[in-house]
Amino acid sequence: MTTIRSMSQLKPWLDVMAMGAWGLLMFKLWFTGQLYLLIHPNYMWMAFASGFVLIALSILEGWRISRQRRYVDAEQHFTLIMPSLSSSLLLFVAIAGLLITPRPFASDTALHRGVMDSLSMTRNKPESFRSNSKPEERSLIEWKRTLDVYPEPDAYTGQKVKLQGFVVHTSNLPDNFFMISRFVITCCAADVYPVGLPVKLTQSRSAYPPDKWLEIEGKVITETIDGNRQLAIQPDKLTPIPEPKNPYDY
Amino acid sequence: MNQLSSAFTLFLSLLVEAIPFLLLGVLLSGMLLLFVSERKLIALMPKHPFLGALMGSLIGFLFPVCECGNVPVARRLLMQGAPASVAMGFLLAAPTINPVVIWATWTAFRDQPEIVVLRVVLSLSIATIIGSIFGMQKDIRPFLQPSLTRYMFSDLDSPEPAAQSPSNLLQTGTFFLGQPGKSLQSSVATLPAFANIPDPIESKPLVDRLQMLLENSVKELRELGGILIIGSAIATVIQVGIPREIIINLGQGQISSILAMMLLAAIVSICSTVDSFFALSFASTFTSGSLLAFLVFGPMIDLKSIGLILTIFKKRAVFYLFLISAQLTFLACLFINLNVR
Structure with a gap:
């Protein structure tokens, strides 16, 4: 009997804890920069602001409950899931988020999401397409957008390239090629999609294991891969770099 | 292991992106409903079936409720x-x-x-069409739950019902808690008679209203947040767990993609404030028409809202509602799939 009563007294505090934990989680993601892995920078302020609102709600609700002498359980109407289950779920996920560090997507996700099919297409319509930008200043996504507009690889032959990205080994490429790739984000990690360009090596790609971050300097060549003429990169210099804090392209 | 960690990243990102919107929806609608009189609004509504349906569809702009909040409000509007x-x-x-x-x-x-x-266009059109169809009925009462019609009859007979214990129509699963007093006590069967009580919201002191806002927001967040978590988990599992070939085959079929997304919408019951983020995770593999089907159909009919709608309408009416809205959504989205690229 006492247990039942103390259980039901505990219930409203679940909400307080859940909202508080979510507020803390938003702050943690913001201050550690992990928010960069999850959402587009345009929306980060919203996550941060909602952290404040959640903490405020948690404090106010705690204050409200502590003034209430008796908890009235009035959940008799239709709900899809039980209220206390719902609060526990929220609390549980927030705690998991506080404990686990989200990892950026890696090459297996790139393969799963089809880095191969995106060779000549991007989902984005070019938002800020600058055709006069210097070739060596183009990022991967800018190269892709440029190619979307004018796909003939010969037109770019000999242009300088300087890119950062991670290594993906795709099965359609010969052993002396790998794909230098990056993910593009428009809203949140649910919509990231990979873009990549093939890099031609003089040796086997096994020297560059998947997921390794590299800075590539080189020039553009045209290669026929899988029966398709396409743009590839002939590197002059391959420098290993640490994984950037913000791994996405925009 | 890698797959698990990308699944977690994806899951968390859906939640982090969606929660600010959920908060905004909950707080904004709570505030508007506590501070705006819907009574005066009803007086302005046209009686003509088509115009009425169109107006009814548009007043959502003033009451930003999602599909859990709209049912109690619609019910109160009827009453x-x-x-x-x-x-x-x-x-x-x-x-x-x-x-x-x-x-x-x-x-x-x-x-x-x-x-x-x-x-926006499809939702507005479908709602207006169905609203007009129902508005054409001379007498809507055969479609309504007896508890509701009983109340409506008594309202006709005695325009001044006793202002008895004010109970609350608006319960959890609503976006607001606009009614007086000991909130959240009425069961569905006991309908309150407050239609002619002077506007209760306006007569409440500010502190009480704010406290109701807090209490209600917490309830909403808890319930909708729980469903959001389940919905995000489902989206993640589908995205990470199911082989890409299967998803692409399903998602690229003009008809199969629409049916799959409508079924998903009905099951997942994710709140309309955040359902676009859910749909977004299918954007690269599913046809645009099927994404639209999800975004249009889900807010009208899903597992969660059917339970709520049954508190207003009889089973037969809900079945018609389901059938007509499903057909209209399907046909419109198929048209888009076939003709727009």
């Missing part, structure tokens, strides 16, 4: 004497035709603005 067409238009359109939802959809589909526009 306060709003024409059936208005209430029906509101019921179906309000979860989509409101600023928070449109903004969230825009956030998710910046790259495909046509999705945002078509979502």
Whole structure:
């Protein structure tokens, strides 16, 4: 009997804890920069602001409950899931988020999401397409957008390239090629999609294991891969770099 | 292991992106409903079936409720004497035709603005059509739950019902808690008679209203947040766990993709404020028409809202509602799939 009563007294505090934990989680993601892995920078302020609102709600609700002498359980109407289950779920996920560090997507996700099919297409319509930008200043996504507009690889032959990205080994490429790739984000990690360009090596790609971050300097060549003429990169210099804090392209 | 960690990243990102919108929806609608009189609004509503349905569909702009909040409001509109067409238009359109939802959809589909526009246009059209159909009925009462009609009859007979213990129509699963006193006590069967009580919201002191806002927001967040978590988990599992070939085959079929997304919408029951983020995770593999089907159909009919709608309408009416809205959504989205690229 006492247990039942103390259980039901505990219930409203679940909400307080859940909202508080979510507020803390938003702050943690913001201050550690992990928010960069999850959402587009345009929306980060919203996550941060909602952290404040959640903490405020948690404090106010705690204050409200502590003034209430008796908890009235009035959940008799239709709900899809039980209220206390719902609060526990929220609390549980927030705690998991506080404990686990989200990892950026890696090459297996790139393969799963089809880095191969995106060779000549991007989902984005070019938002800020600058055709006069210097070739060596183009990022991967800018190269892709440029190619979307004018796909003939010969037109770019000999242009300088300087890119950062991670290594993906795709099965359609010969052993002396790998794909230098990056993910593009428009809203949140649910919509990231990979873009990549093939890099031609003089040796086997096994020297560059998947997921390794590299800075590539080189020039553009045209290669026929899988029966398709396409743009590839002939590197002059391959420098290993640490994984950037913000791994996405925009 | 890698797959597990990308699944977690994906899951968390859906939640982090969606929660600010959920908070905004909950707080904004709570505030508006506690501070705006819906009574005066009803007086302005046209009686004509089509115009009424159109107006009803548009007043969602003033009451940004999602599909859990619209049912109690629609029910209260009916009880306060709003024409059936208005209430029906509101019921179906309000979860989509409101600023928070449109903004969230825009956030998710910046790259495909046509999705945002078509979502609004289709939802508005379907809600107006169904609202007009129901508005055409001379007598809506055969479609309504007896508990509701009993109340409506008594209202006709005695325009001044005793202002007895004010109970609350608006329960959890509503976006607001606009009624007086000991909130959250009425069961569905006991209908209150407060239609002619002077506007209760306006007579409440500010402190009480704020406290109701807090209490209600917490309830909403708890319930909708729980469903959001389950919905995000389902989206993640589908995205990470199911082989890409299967998803692509299903998602690229003009018809199969629409049916799959409508089924998903009905099961997942994710709140319309945040459903665009859910849909976004399918944007690269599913046809645009099927994404629209999800965004249009989900807010009207899903597992969660059917339970709520049954508190207003009889089973037969809910079945018609389901059938007509499903058909209209399917046909419109198929048309888009086949003709728009």
